[in-house]
Amino acid sequence: MAMAWGQGELFPKADKMEIQRTKFLLGKYKSMTSLMSDFEKFGQELKQVAIDGESARRIDQEDMHADKTANAAILIEKQRWVYQKYHFYTHQLRRAWGIVQDEDSKKAIDYRYMQGYSYKETLLFFRHGLSDSTIRRKITDGEESMANTLKLMGFFEQDDTEF
Numbered sequence: 001m002a003m004a005w006g007q008g009e010l011f012p013k014a015d016k017m018e019i020q021r022t023k024f025l026l027g028k029y030k031s032m033t034s035l036m037s038d039f040e041k042f043g044q045e046l047k048q049v050a051i052d053g054e055s056a057r058r059i060d061q062e063d064m065h066a067d068k069t070a071n072a073a074i075l076i077e078k079q080r081w082v083y084q085k086y087h088f089y090t091h092q093l094r095r096a097w098g099i100v101q102d103e104d105s106k107k108a109i110d111y112r113y114m115q116g117y118s119y120k121e122t123l124l125f126f127r128h129g130l131s132d133s134t135i136r137r138k139i140t141d142g143e144e145s146m147a148n149t150l151k152l153m154g155f156f157e158q159d160d161t162e163f
Helices: 016-052 068-099 103-114 119-125 132-152
Strands: none
Touching (some): 016 103, 016 132, 068 103, 103 119, 103 132, 119 132
């Protein structure tokens, strides 16, 4: 019988590296979604720029007589690969966020990472009776909850990208 999610433990706990990886990806969430949106809106335009532009002329600085069309195809393929990676990461992060049980942790993660507000802005936003240390703990709890969910879903085994 194959398991649909991560293999092994029924309730796995993320290790420090997995929690750090989750925090790193959460920190990049807003920029990933912005770049994906831009790619979706201007994908055709980006392809034309790659074909017409100097970036396609010489991917390799040593190549004096580069094939501009072939290099443009490489650039377009790289853009598509980045888009697919970002789509995978943001989708998995949204899934893990949706499973966070503690509502304050969920709100703190949403405001801090999903909406992209600074740490200070997040603290100011949550001044409805929670201390700064409680808000910090809610963010940390949310990060750890998401890392645990990502581990359960087998995310870290699928994530082969080095940052």
